Amino acid sequence: MPKVSSITRVLEIIEAVSYSPKPVSPLELSQALDIPKPTIHRLIQNLVDEGFISVDIGGGIIPGKRVRNLSVELWQHRQFFNERQMILQKLVDQIKETCGIGVPYHTDMIYTNRVATKLPLQIYLPIGLKSPMWCTATGKLYLSQLSLDSRHKILESLALDKFTKNTIVDIDALNDELDHIAQTGVGIDNEEFISEMVAVSVAILDKKSRYLGSLYIHAPTIRVSLEELLTHVPRLREAAKDIQTLVYELQS
Structure with missing residues (x-):
């Protein structure tokens, strides 16, 4: 199986979070995208730091400000x-x-x-x-x-x-x-x-x-x-x- 790049994984996380009708957990993302838990946690933290995703009060992952801004710009x-x-x-x-x-x-x-x-x-x-x-x-x-x-x-x-x-x-x-x-x-x-x-x-x-x-x-x-x-x-x-x-x- 070809190696999946970090960029591809990051984009897959953003896509999965954006399309989800509800906040998703790191475990759900790990299972859905077949990304090891340590890797998913590291990538999630990077995306949170950069403002692409956020963590809600219940600990779920939701789209961040930069994704929301991008969606409006595309629209x-x-x-x-x-x-x-x-x-x-x-x-x-x-x-x-x-x-x-x-x-x-x-x-x-x-x-x-x-x-x-x-x-x-x-x-x-x-x-x-x-x-x-x-x-x-x-x-x-x-x-x-x-x-x-x-x-x-x-x-x-x-x-x-x-x-x-x-x-x-x-x-x-x-x-x-x-x-x-x-x-x-x-x-x-x-x-x-x-x-x-x-x-x-x-x-x-x-x-x-x-x-x-x-x-x-x-x-x-x-x-x-x-x-x-x-x-x-x-x-x-x-x-x-x-x-x-x-x-x-x-x-x-």
């Missing part, structure tokens, strides 16, 4: 950014409301794409803005995609501030809401982040049906109700599939 690759904007523009032309994409970034969601409605009354959430997970359609959808263990760990680390009278800050109630979203596949923000704004979202997935981001639509309640936004979910899902096709090209 923002200019060619695919422009093509995603074209898909969003077509969606906005159909729905007549602002649409965009949010992706998880540490304990926030960050908006990576946005096409605004031409209607005069708008809610301005620009590209690059970070928003909370627990009270946005994009963030709640992301949380609903996680394993229960990962979800609980993230919720425990969040402040759960109350932005509006509708913001869900009770953990049990929030978990019930996330369970419902996991079943429907539709994230909902019923004036929970910004008063008089409603939003819905659907997931953008990779080749292995893993969550990558949330495609959303939002609107002021003076013009559109939450129930009316939900009627656009089929169109959102069609656009999400078009975006997924771009992702498949990037992963090929």
Whole structure:
């Protein structure tokens, strides 16, 4: 059997940690990648020191800041950014409301794409803005995609501030809401982040049906109700599939 280089092993560790839906232990990485325990511990420590991976409060290995930054930069690759904007523009032309994409970034969601409605009354959430997970359609959808263990760990680390009278800050109630979203596949923000704004979202997935981001639509309640936004979910899902096709090209 040919000798595997240290560089290859390092990249395999980063890939395994990034793709895992939950924190992984050094033992799990050692077994999955067939890397001796002393070697895996040494490589993990090097990657932690360099910021590529981190150790969570439970001792599990998770992606570090440099990997998270890289994932956002790849997602923002200019060619695919422009093509995603074209898909969003077509969606906005159909729905007549602002649409965009949010992706998880540490304990926030960050908006990576946005096409605004031409209607005069708008809610301005620009590209690059970070928003909370627990009270946005994009963030709640992301949380609903996680394993229960990962979800609980993230919720425990969040402040759960109350932005509006509708913001869900009770953990049990929030978990019930996330369970419902996991079943429907539709994230909902019923004036929970910004008063008089409603939003819905659907997931953008990779080749292995893993969550990558949330495609959303939002609107002021003076013009559109939450129930009316939900009627656009089929169109959102069609656009999400078009975006997924771009992702498949990037992963090929």
